[in-house]
Amino acid sequence: MSETEKFLEATMPRLTEAETAIHNGDAGQWIAMWSRHEPVTLFGAAVTRAGGAEARRTLERLGTLLSDCTAFEIEVVAAGASGDLAYLVAFEHITGSVNGAPPEPYTLRATTAFRREDGEWRVVHRHGDSLKSVAGHRLAEQLQASDR
Secondary structure, X not given: OOHHHHHHHHHHHHHHHHHHHHOOOOOHHHHHOEOOOOOOEEEOOOOEEEOHHHHHHHHHHHHHHEEEEEEEEEEEEEEEEEOOEEEEEEEEEEEEEEOOOXXXXXXXXXXXXXXXXXXXXXXXXXXXXXXXXXXXXXXHHHHHHHOO
8 A cells, every 4th residue: 555545544534534524514623633733834715824823723613613514525636645645625515504504515626635643644734615605605704704
């Protein structure tokens, strides 16, 4: 089994579970996957964060905006792993509620970088944005509003 296959085998179930949870309003599992060692960065659809504390606060806020996830699927476009670094490029297909609106489907494009720490893959960078959709734009607007 290749390094990339081992990375995906170890990471995809945790990532899918954590992403489904945050889209149901619980950011805890997703935050737990993030590194506690700098550098950590988050480039979201509406916000850019540098530093683990800032990223965690944004993820906590994101969890308050999302609910009623009825479907979540990660479509892997590309992935790689070498030594203690790995990446995942994917489309995330979600049906859920943003800020209390009725659930609707939307797709996020996400590139996530991981670093192996104490034998576990941890997120050190994520860049995500939404494909054009009402829910995606609503989510971006809510995150921008929380920065004001």
